[in-house]
Amino acid sequence: MSQPIQPGTTPRRDFILAVREHRTPAQPFEPAARAASMQEPASVERTIADASDRTGIDFRYLVAQARVESSMNPAAKARTSSAAGLYQFIESTWLETMKSHGSRFGLGEVSSKIGTSRTGAAHVADPAQRKAILDLRSDPQIASLMAAGLAQDNRAHLAPILGREPDHGELYLAHFLGAEGAGKFLSAMADNPQQSAAALFRKPASANRAIFFEANGAPRSLEGVMQVLSAKLERAMPEGGAPAAAPPYLIADEAVFEPHSPPTITRRGNSVRAPDAPLSLPTAPRRIAPAKVPPMSATLRATFGSNAPGRAGEAAQRIERAYEQLRSFGL
Structure with missing residues (x-):
């Protein structure tokens, strides 16, 4: 049932x-x-x-x-x-x-x-x-x-x-x-x-x-x-x-299906079997190493700097603290 x-x-x-x-x-x-x-x-x-x-x-x-x-x-x-x-x-x-x-x-x-x-x-x-x-x-x-x-x-x-x-x-x-x-x-x-x-x-x-x-x-x-x-x-x-x-x-x-490049067959008395032609095995795609990208904090520092001439000391300190925060996040 x-x-x-x-x-x-x-x-x-x-x-x-x-x-x-x-x-x-x-x-x-x-x-x-x-x-x-x-x-x-x-x-x-x-x-x-x-x-x-x-x-x-x-x-x-x-x-x-x-x-x-x-x-x-x-x-x-x-x-x-x-x-x-x-x-x-x-x-x-x-x-x-x-x-x-x-x-x-x-x-x-x-x-x-x-x-x-x-x-x-x-x-x-x-x-x-x-x-x-x-x-x-x-x-x-x-x-x-x-x-x-x-x-x-x-x-x-x-x-x-x-x-x-x-x-x-x-x-x-x-x-x-x-x-x-x-x-x-x-x-x-x-x-x-x-x-x-x-x-x-x-x-x-x-x-x-x-x-x-x-x-x-x-x-x-x-x-x-x-x-x-x-x-x-x-x-x-x-x-x-x-x-x-x-x-x-x-x-x-x-x-x-007709014979196509047949392998040599093993016979008793032969020391080894004649090897087959090598097969074209699939290969993994070649990995291209990615370009090393600098952290964002380094990019910003290089672009804007932290001690440009004429910048007030207090502003420079705020910018430096911002760089440190970015670095703490791995950026």
């Missing part, structure tokens, strides 16, 4: 309380409507900047990932999978991420409704609650926080495998295939970078043919897939910290 929204309670907050209290929200919380109100790239980038500040994940990486995944469209939905939202979370990954990170971002009431199935997967028994939680993928603020939290998990998973911090392309690979899949991919590529990626990752390949296959239908190698993903991310990197316009390509139109 629904109840009136209490004064000062937003539809989102009422939704969260309703989940906790097992009741119907007084007013439907519709993330899709919120997403529609935040179509401007600058608005979306502000939510991404907040997620970056709260997690330490590189802002430029998060922006590039959102551009690649959805063209910065919080309401985007994939045609070939269950992926939806700004970061195109599939249902299972969203539930797992919300279960792991919801509480730290103030969504503990929601994450507490996500249990674990017999197989160990995140599970919501109530269909209505499950749908409501999945609909949160369309909220750009929540989606950005979950993407940043997942990136932290992926970074922690890949660092021991690589023996170093993952670069942006490898971090995106983990979002694309999952942390376990990315670890398997990178290990296999270190053994034989020319083996078919589609043969090892049949399900992702069937849903992402433009990534795993050439335009003529030939399967790409592991190295080739890595180059495509890295190039996609490189193209989408913002030039600086200011909000940028959405890239001029359609959602899920993979054909426009």
Whole structure:
């Protein structure tokens, strides 16, 4: 049974309380409507900047990932999978991420409704609650926080495998295939970078043919897939910290992404990975030191003086006292 929204309670907050209290929200919380109100790239980038500040994940990486995944469209939905939202979370990954990170971002009431199935997967028994939680993928603020939290998990998973911090392309690979899949991919590529990626990752390949296959239908190698993903991310990197316009390509139109200055891929036996070209990180505007302004008392003294010839002694004393008052106020 629904109840009136209490004064000062937003539809989102009422939704969260309703989940906790097992009741119907007084007013439907519709993330899709919120997403529609935040179509401007600058608005979306502000939510991404907040997620970056709260997690330490590189802002430029998060922006590039959102551009690649959805063209910065919080309401985007994939045609070939269950992926939806700004970061195109599939249902299972969203539930797992919300279960792991919801509480730290103030969504503990929601994450507490996500249990674990017999197989160990995140599970919501109530269909209505499950749908409501999945609909949160369309909220750009929540989606950005979950993407940043997942990136932290992926970074922690890949660092021991690589023996170093993952670069942006490898971090995106983990979002694309999952942390376990990315670890398997990178290990296999270190053994034989020319083996078919589609043969090892049949399900992702069937849903992402433009990534795993050439335009003529030939399967790409592991190295080739890595180059495509890295190039996609490189193209989408913002030039600086200011909000940028959405890239001029359609959602899920993979054909426009071709390898562009791909990085050299790590192979086992190499001592170090060839470094990527340096990125043009946004720099803070140069601060120009303000000119030192003399106090007002000094200016007045220099202009009028306190002991001009012919001035009466009493008047000079009054002027001197006035200067002292100005100095006492820091003027």
